Amino acid sequence: MGDVSVRFIDLFAGCGGLSLGLMKAGWQGVFAIEKSGDAFQTLTHNLCSKRKTTFEWPEWLPQEAMTTRELLDQFPRELEAMRGHIDLIAGGPPCQGFSVAGRRNPEDPRNKLKDEYVEIVNILQPKFLLFENVRGFASAFKGENKKSHADQVREDLMGFEWGGYQVFSRILEASNFAVPQPRARFILMAVRADLITSQAEIDPFDDIDAFCASFRDKRSLNGHNITVKEAISDLEINLHDLAPCLDTKGFNRIDYLQPEELSQFQKLMRKGLRKTQSPNSLRLPNHRAETVLRFQDVLRTCPKGRSLSKEMREKYGMKKQCFTPLDPDRLSRTVTTLPDDLLHYSEPRILTVRENARLQSFPDWFEFQGKYTTGGSRRKSECPRYTQVGNAVPPLMAEALGELLRKLENIL
Structure with a gap:
């Protein structure tokens, strides 16, 4: 495969930590969806400028804060037309409803946003997926006799009528990628099933320790956790x-x-x-x-x-x-x-x-x-700077995941 012009969109993008990391790993951003005006202002200020790390941004999409639901409802034809032109959908819905540090209310409406991610995936059918969330996303809610949200997403992605995805996931700590905090996260990567021609198992997390060591070594950050x-x-x-x-x-x-x-x-x-x-x-x-x-x-x-x-x-x-x-x-x-x-x-x-x-x-x-x-x-309507930073995917971790995806893209 190995096309240098690999293109992605970022859903629930926050202030742009995940997008920034992916761009540094060689992915070309097309657009990002974020409902908070404050976070979106930070994203566009930094990633819609004359820097090398910049989104293309299609003419049909207003460069303004919006929800994934608004994207689906207002631009269905434009999304359909982008099928075949997007290589990766990245993102992670707001994590408060899944976090073990929160109330973990099964009825939290934010828990449903993962379904909108899946809906957009079904329309665009990109080659790759990257989904990030808190560790609690992989745990069933207390008292529920059903699968975790991670298991539900996995089944949805594998079960599309057109063939779906081969799905891989792992709990990873940001400190493995030289981020100065542990920050355990649920990371899901998926490859469109029709792209996998060999019978060999292609798991991007198989040699993750060696990959992390190499990633850190390239930046002279190896040997210990960053204090x-x-x-x-x-x-x-x-x-x-x-x-x-x-x-x-x-x-x-x-x-x-x-x-x-x-x-x-x-x-x-x-x-x-x-x-x-x-x-x-x-x-x-x-x-x-x-x-x-x-x-x-x-x-x-x-x-x-x-x-x-x-x-x-x-x-x-x-x-x-x-x-x-x-x-x-x-x-x-x-x-x-x-x-x-x-x-x-x-x-x-x-x-x-x-x-x-x-x-x-x-x-x-x-x-x-x-x-x-x-x-x-x-607090329910505003997303100030401290909140933007706290909600973000660490860019170094995102860059490493972007490189891991490029490595996978190059062997298919």
Whole structure:
């Protein structure tokens, strides 16, 4: 097969982490579907520009936020006409309904979005599929006497009347691909059945450990997990001046000037920028004085890299169930959508959006758009920067999966 112009679309694309990784692996993006205006603004700002990593974007599709349902209902003929012109459908529906960290409500309407993914696959019939979700996607809901959502999707993809797909899946940790956090994810890859001519089993995950080692080695990131300090130590306040935040009144930001010494991971994240170029989203939090004192005490007395115990939370009057002071010499805890889940390892503050983005492996040239945080009832309708980062597929992991798919594409 081996066509260099392999084309993909990204469904439930978020701010573009999966798309960015696939493009870096040599896939050409055609368009992306994302319902959040905030996340979509970040995606188009970074991936619909004059950079090499850019979507083609068809003329018939408005470059605006929309749902997969709107795509199906408003552009059925255009989608039909694209059959044979899309090599890969990538994406993963919102994960909150499947996450073991959430309520796992079987009636959560977000659980149905996987069916819209399958519906679009049935129309376009691409050669390959890439489906990403939380680990809980592969687990049946408590009290249900039926298959997991992963099993349902697998059956749907294998059962299309026109022949369907051969499907492979695995739970993979992002840290295997040099992302500085564990972040276990359910990854499904599928190959259209008519493309498999040999009887040999073609499982892209068969030699995954060797592949991961090779992927990391090419980037000089082999040998150990990437630690929190290796990811964000160049963003410490004591290395830089502070300046007024350019996009929010009343806040300061780190006025970044690249240090002489960078870790190999930091060099990779800084690639494409001059030493004097600062990444965006370095706004510092405005903590109250008593909050700073509490955080200082946490850093002095609590074990790092572990969530505070119930006793510790009660001591500090914290209602949060999960609050972790980071260990500089270990992987980060998984980055979430909440800005106050993680405490900096040496400074009495929560992380900036950019520090979270580093832990997710977003390059520094990638600029996040929109509000930083939101609250109350607006949480259901807005997707601020912290949420965009927390929801994203880590670009390094996405790049590795894209290379794995290219490898599979080349042997068929």
